[in-house]
Amino acid sequence: MTAAAVSERSSSNQSLDAYWMPFTANRQFKEAPRLLVSARGMHYRSDDDRSILDGTAGLWCCNAGHGHAQITEAVARQLETLDYAPSFQMGHPIAFEFAERLTAVAPEGFNHVFFTGSGSESVDTALKMALAYHRARGDSSRTRLIGRERGYHGVGFGGISVGGIVNNRRHFGALLAGVDHLRHTHDPERNAFSRGQPAFGAELADDLERLVALHGAETIAAVIVEPVAGSTGVLVPPKGYLERLREICDRHGILLIFDEVITGFGRLGTPFAADYFGVLPDLFTTAKGLTNGVVPMGAVFVRDHMHEAFMTAPPDTIELFHGYTYSGHPAACAAGLATLDVYESQNLLRRGASLAGLWEEKMHSLRDARHVRDIRNLGLIAGIELESRDGAVGRRAHDTFVKCFEAGLLIRVTGEIIALSPPLILEEAHIDEMVDTLRRTLDSVD
Secondary structure, three states, X not given: OOHHHHHHOOOOOOOOOOOXXXXXXXXXXXXXXXXXXXXXXXXXXXXXXXXXXXXXHHHHOOOOOEOOHHHHHHHHHHHHHOOOOOOOOOOOHHHHHHHHHHHHHOOOOOOEEEEEOOHHHHHHHHHHHHHHHHHHOOOOOOOEEEEEOOOXXXXXXXXXXXXXXXXXXXXXXXXXXXXEEEOOOOOHHHHOOOOOOOOOOHHHHHHHXXXXXXXXHHHEEEEEEOOOEOOOOOEOOOOOHHHHHHHHHHHHOOEEEEEOOOOOOOOOOOOOHHHHHOOOOOEEEEOHHHOOOOOOOEEEEEOHHHHHHOOOOOOOOOOOOOOXXXXXXXXXXXXXXXXXXXXXXXXXXXXXXXXXXHHHHHHHHHHHOOOEEEEEEEOOEEEEEEOOEOOEOOHHHHHHHHHHHHOOEEOEEEOOEEEEOOOOOOOHHHHHHHHHHHHHHHHHOO
16 A cells, blocks of 8 residues: 555545654554544444443543543633633632642642643653752752663653663663662562462562662662553552562652552542552652543642652742643643542542452453463453564554454553553443453454
């Protein structure tokens, strides 16, 4: 097919060439595009008028499902009232209201929120806060940031520097200086087919002690981890791992940052992963479920002791030289407030806890499905890892993704791993449909 023909192909004869799509094999996609044109509840509708069950909450973000009139009407009202207002040396009431509402659902001691435009911006904000915090306390030697192998923290230069997914890093040069990484926690030899948190691997947190010995605790500002690593294939922390990491950070005066862009807002059956694991970080990042994916937005939750460290200079001093044009955007705040209302009225921040056992049982029923080598789960997340074809890592999972879409199910794949993270409104029939479609698809994939 010629390039011109590729650029023109879609069911509506719409040109596809101008849009350079993110994280996509653009030429492959435009040969056979998969286009979504509407959504309601648990389902998308494709451009060829097929219903597609959403097994991924969009991109881990539509926790309350799709098409909530309550949210869209709130955004429309806000746009009619105040479409945009700056947040630099200015303010508008809805941003303060939203921040107050968020602190009410946050873990105790997180009484301050900094708004961003995305998860990537939230991560870079948290990293800058960590560095500035130590400097504000007169501890300016603490400049080193520690991430983790197989970690995903967005696509800003800070996020990919502390991140540990090779393809996200290899094309962009040296990145930030003074960054190191803990080993990841994935241990299939000891933990394959774990239900919930794996039994083995808490000692991997001691890798931080190795980095302390290598670099000196006095040089390390912060450690950032995902409580559950999502984009790298659902890596669930071993029992005791996060607790141990917290203890080591406390021992050496190192800040702990949780990246809760995925786990935040009910994904584990609690408002945040910090609640689920009973481990409090010093900062945690959010986005995605913050506005149910309706309007782009992110937020960093800041523990009180950190905020107070910035408030010692004269009152007319800007405490943090950082921010974004769209920090606290009025329409995003309106979407967020309405989203919180939906979460509250449907108990969605905790509903996953009542479904987690059923979800686990149904997901692990695929253990004997063709090509499956491991299954991992926690809350309403599951990762199904497939055996790779010789010399073609990721091809089997990609073919499964395409065939599932054709069969009416949206999944997400990374490498050879299928990730599932459905809207929190799902019912048992939806879980059964996902499992049945996956089993049939895996049986048909070579």
